Amino acid sequence: MAYSQKVLDHYNNPRNVGSLDKSDPNVGTGMVGAPECGDVMKLQVKVNPQTGIIEDAKFKTFGCGSAIASSSLATEMLKGKTVEEALAIKNTELVNELSLPPVKVHCSILAEDAIKAAIADYKRKQAAREAVVAQAQ
Amino acid sequence: MEQPPCWQCNKKYTGLFCAHCNALQCPVDDYYSVFGMERKLSLDVQALQAKFYELSRLLHPDRFTRRSPLERQYSLEASSLLNKGYRVLRNPVQRAEYVLKKEGFDIGEQGTKDVPPELLEEVFELNMALEELKMGDQQARGAVEEARQRFAAMRDEIDRELEQLFQQWDEKHERATLQQIRGLLNRRRYIHNLVTEVENVATLSN
Ligand code: FES
Ligand SMILES: [Zn+2]
Numbered sequence: 183m184a185y186s187q188k189v190l191d192h193y194n195n196p197r198n199v200g201s202l203d204k205s206d207p208n209v210g211t212g213m214v215g216a217p218e219c220g221d222v223m224k225l226q227v228k229v230n231p232q233t234g235i236i237e238d239a240k241f242k243t244f245g246c247g248s249a250i251a252s253s254s255l256a257t258e259m260l261k262g263k264t265v266e267e268a269l270a271i272k273n274t275e276l277v278n279e280l281s282l283p284p285v286k287v288h289c290s291i292l293a294e295d296a297i298k299a300a301i302a303d304y305k306r307k308q309a310a311r312e313a314v315v316a317q318a319q
Numbered sequence: 320m321e322q323p324p325c326w327q328c329n330k331k332y333t334g335l336f337c338a339h340c341n342a343l344q345c346p347v348d349d350y351y352s353v354f355g356m357e358r359k360l361s362l363d364v365q366a367l368q369a370k371f372y373e374l375s376r377l378l379h380p381d382r383f384t385r386r387s388p389l390e391r392q393y394s395l396e397a398s399s400l401l402n403k404g405y406r407v408l409r410n411p412v413q414r415a416e417y418v419l420k421k422e423g424f425d426i427g428e429q430g431t432k433d434v435p436p437e438l439l440e441e442v443f444e445l446n447m448a449l450e451e452l453k454m455g456d457q458q459a460r461g462a463v464e465e466a467r468q469r470f471a472a473m474r475d476e477i478d479r480e481l482e483q484l485f486q487q488w489d490e491k492h493e494r495a496t497l498q499q500i501r502g503l504l505n506r507r508r509y510i511h512n513l514v515t516e517v518e519n520v521a522t523l524s525n
Contacts (some may be wrong), residue, residue, distance in 0.1 A: 215509060217504075217505035217508055220510075242443075244442075244446040244450075
């Protein structure tokens with residue numbers, strides 16, 4: 183499989199590899215997998231609760247080069263976006279940016295799923311916290 | 320599946336060879352029908368093998384050198400279906416994937432569905448430990464070995480469950496069963512890849 187220049191760049195120098203504190207209420211964690219190949223991806227966002235802006239994003243992917251590149255690129259795109267803007271990111275943007283061939287589309291879907299899962303997790307935590315605050319009042 | 324009448328004698332028949340004039344027919348693009356078998360998930364691999372040898376003999380190109388070009392073409396197509404079909408049908412996992420496809424289940428592009436999140440977590444953790452081991456952290460070895468055993472046991476358990484579901488589908492032909500089978504196959508894929516990966520690393524670093 184010939185990878186595009188951009189995929190190779192992200193693959194060789196992945197941005198934002200690592201992890202954030204899962205128990206931090208401002209961190210959302212998404213863990214997803216692709217049943218086609220058995221690859222797994224974890225993506226995390228840290229949101230500023232005052233502004234709703236994503237201040238940091240990290241990922242760790244065990245999978246093919248395209249999945250690594252997709253998640254690396256996704257974390258770059260996430261930083262500075264609001265939660266709602268992040269939800270609007272589509273896998274097709276990743277496909278275009280990285281020039282992924284059709285057989286590698288599922289790798290980019292994995293990254294989109296990971297973003298969605300991370301944000302859903304963040305929202306869940308926020309809702310739980312608000313519930314606690316409301317109860318205390 | 321209704322077959323057209325025999326191209327040579329125009330009589331009705333079922334199977335690869337016409338029952339009346341013995342002419343080879345245009346093979347139907349289905350592994351089960353090349354083997355002349357019903358679409359069943361549980362299957363006797365020994366019987367499959369016997370059938371494979373028998374049909375390989377009957378379809379051997381040498382038997383068709385003096386037949387019509389049409390039959391020569393059919394024999395080529397049938398042999399290639401036979402060989403591919405044998406490879407797929409003798410393996411329970413590939414067989415089930417094939418049946419799912421034929422029954423209209425799309426394996427690709429279904430996202431994370433069907434797989435419990437705890438399993439993904441576990442797969443992820445083992446991958447982490449494996450990476451540490453690859454980087455030379457010998458302390459990870461124990462954790463990896465322990466996880467390998469747990470995953471191998473999970474895979475065996477899934478295989479047992481699959482066998483039961485295979486029988487269930489063969490008896491009742493319910494789509495819900497196929498759905499369950501697909502879920503199990505997805506889980507199995509994560510586990511299987513990982514076990515193989517661990518085994519590779521283990522042999523490398525031994
Ligand atoms: S091949 Fe599985 S994520 Fe790319
Ligand atoms: Zn005939």
